[in-house]
Every structure is written in C-alpha cells, then in structure tokens.
Amino acid sequence: MTILDRIVVDIKEKIAISKTKLSTEAMQDLPHFNREVISFKKSIAAKGSSGVIAEFKRRSPSKGIINGEADVCDVVKGYELGGASAVSVLTNETFFGGCNEYLTAARSVLNIPVLRKEFIVDPYQIFEAKAIGADVILLIAEILTHDEIQELTGLAHALELEVLMELHDEDQISKIIPELDAVGINNRDLKTFTVDIDRSIRMAQALPDSLIKIAESGLTDPRVALTMRNAGFTGFLVGEQFMKQENPAEACKTFCDVLKGLK
DSSP states (O other): OOHHHHHHHHHHHHHHHHHHHOOHHHHTTSGGGGSOOOOHHHHHHSTTOOOEEEEEOSEETTTEESOSSOOHHHHHHHHHHHTOSEEEEEOOHHHHOOOHHHHHHHHHHOSSOEEEEOOOOSHHHHHHHHHHTOSEEEEEGGGOOHHHHHHHHHHHHHTTOEEEEEEOSGGGGGGOOTTOSEEEEESBOTTTOOBOTTHHHHHHTTSOTTSEEEEESOOOSHHHHHHHHHTTOOEEEEOHHHHTSSSHHHHHHHHHHHHHHOO
C-alpha cells in the first residue's frame, strides 16, 4: 500500500467511529455551523493580496515532526498579520499530527478564510468541516471519482463552504467540474511524496481560465511563487517552509513582503 492508500483506510475507520459519537444533525446545533463563512476565492484574488495560504502543520509522513511545539493561535494570527490571504490547518491526526480543535482555535482568532486540509472521502466530513469553523474544504482528485467530486462539491456549496480541488497529474484534469471554486496543483506526488516544482507550470495552461489556480508544496522561495504567478497562478500554499522555522509567523511575513516587492 502507498502512503496515500494507508491514509484513506485510516480516515474511513475514523469516520465510522465518529459517526457513532456525533450525528450530522447534532453538528448543526454547534456554534460555528451557522456562522457566515469568509470567501476563500475572494480573499486570494483581492487586489493587493499576497495570495499566500499559510499552513499550520505539525508533521508529515515524509518529513516526520516539523514543529511539535508552536501554539496554533499564535502562529495563525501571526500569519494573518504577516500578510497571508488565508490559512490552512491540517486536521488529520494519525499522519499529520493535526486535529479538529486546531482548526476551531484558528477560526477563533482570524479574520481571513480557513481551509480544512484533510483527506475528504465522505459527506460526513463536509458537515464536520462546517461545524468546526472551516470556510473552504480540500478535495483530492487522486482519491475521489468524478461523481464523488460532484456530490461533495454540491454538499459543500449547500452548506455555504467553498471548494479547492487538488490535482497532481495531468490525467486528473478530466475530474474538474465547473462548480469548483479553485483548483490546486500539488508539486508533491501523493503516492511517493517526492516534490517536482515544475509540475504546476507544466499543467497550468491546461486548466480552465475561469478557475482560481493554486500552486501547492515546494514553494521555498518567493521567486518561485513569482514564477508561478507569471504562469497564471493566483495562490500559493506554503506549509513546511514556514513551520520548520523557529518563528513561523515571521517567516511568513518575510515571504509575503519579498513576494509583494518582486516584479
């Protein structure tokens, strides 16, 4: 089994347990479920926006522990003050050291959109995302069929959440549906977890012009993000590069400042 296969098996087991503890009906009574969401696509595309989606991630299968000590509220508020257009929070516990509580905590201190970074395979997780305070969800084309993407996107929109779908190979472009709010291209292969920074650039011109395009993974230098922007990308998801620093918020600010100064 690949790492991705193992993640999906684990996710499905966790969902089955969660369904016995909290129903989707009960979720709708939670405080965040009825809050007004903040538009991810508007924040990313706004005039003067850095386009940076700064991620809170404690560890990964490929890198192990990245930052096991940072306080989620301090980091994400620092991201916002440093110029990030949105924040991404990992909620997968087994493989990434995340949890739903991190996202809820982030939502409580932010005025910018929060992306739930999770391996979503079940409608239950869409209700869950709304209940914990997410504004936008991630759908990963590699683990979903075209029909599943259609179903999950429709449910997300019914709950007033936006949808970012992630691709990492050309053969997944056929899974794009018009209803998506944004499409991301992951430079990291989700089967091998190796990074190819040229992936986004090679695929960019095959994506519909109407969709906001997000470059993901391997963005260690603002000059790389500028290259992506010149290739048609509006947003840049940056995770490990910030979290591995002693002060992730300061690293984000420096990245955003340099990117804004580049022409």
